[in-house]
Amino acid sequence: MQQILIVEDEARLASILADYLQVAGFATHWLDEGGGVAAWVREERPDLILLDLMLPGRDGMEICKDVRAFSTVPIIMVTARVEEIDRLLGLELGADDYICKPFSPREVVARVKAVLRRTSGQTPQDQGLALDPPTMRASLDGCNLDLTAVEFKLLAFLLARPGQIFSRDQLMERIYADQRIVNDRTIDSHIKKLRRKMEQARPGCDLIRSVYSVGYKFEPDQG
Numbered sequence: 001m002q003q004i005l006i007v008e009d010e011a012r013l014a015s016i017l018a019d020y021l022q023v024a025g026f027a028t029h030w031l032d033e034g035g036g037v038a039a040w041v042r043e044e045r046p047d048l049i050l051l052d053l054m055l056p057g058r059d060g061m062e063i064c065k066d067v068r069a070f071s072t073v074p075i076i077m078v079t080a081r082v083e084e085i086d087r088l089l090g091l092e093l094g095a096d097d098y099i100c101k102p103f104s105p106r107e108v109v110a111r112v113k114a115v116l117r118r119t120s121g122q123t124p125q126d127q128g129l130a131l132d133p134p135t136m137r138a139s140l141d142g143c144n145l146d147l148t149a150v151e152f153k154l155l156a157f158l159l160a161r162p163g164q165i166f167s168r169d170q171l172m173e174r175i176y177a178d179q180r181i182v183n184d185r186t187i188d189s190h191i192k193k194l195r196r197k198m199e200q201a202r203p204g205c206d207l208i209r210s211v212y213s214v215g216y217k218f219e220p221d222q223g
């Protein structure tokens with residue numbers, strides 16, 4: 001049985017989430033403050049974390065950073081702060097998805113299942129990739145890729161959503177805080193440089209594919 005860690009300081013909300021997740025066939029564990037989360041995750045290795053942003057003890061972003069230092073466990077950030085900058089920060093920290101409060105518990109269960117489907121089996125390590133969000137350093141087959149901040153964000157974003165195709169507009173919305181400074185050709189040029197750097201590390205590497213007239217996706221090597 002897959003175990004979901006719920007980190008949420010509102011007891012009523014946590015108990016509703018736990019009920020719905022248990023009915024959907026998951027085991028759950030609840031922590032109501034941020035201080036002990038990383039240690040608990042290291043010890044118990046849950047299959048996914050639902051992580052509230054505003055917590056006593058240690059906030060969701062710090063926890064995300066702590067956990068990413070030793071684990072690729074899927075993390076869904078839960079936040080009442082919907083500003084784009086928070087989403088972006090969450091993305092830079094390596095979260096896999098976001099849910100905005102208020103939410104329906106049904107929607108949460110659906111997102112948990114979707115993230116688990118997306119992330120099961122294939123980890124960045126399986127693809128020879130290692131990403132360190134705090135320093136924005138990435139390596140492929142042990143070679144440092146020497147990415148710019150934008151290239152790193154593009155890679156991290158696509159990598160977290162394998163097989164999903166994103167248009168240039170969608171990538172721009174998720175990568176840039178200020179969209180006035182870019183146009184869709186800019187995305188093409190960043191992707192081109194990112195792919196060139198990956199090919200230098202691994203000749204013939206086509207982990208990032210362009211989908212004609214649509215956009216881009218990360219396509220994991222199977223096997």
Ligand code: CA
Nearest residue numbers: 009052054055
């Ligand atoms: Ca909270």
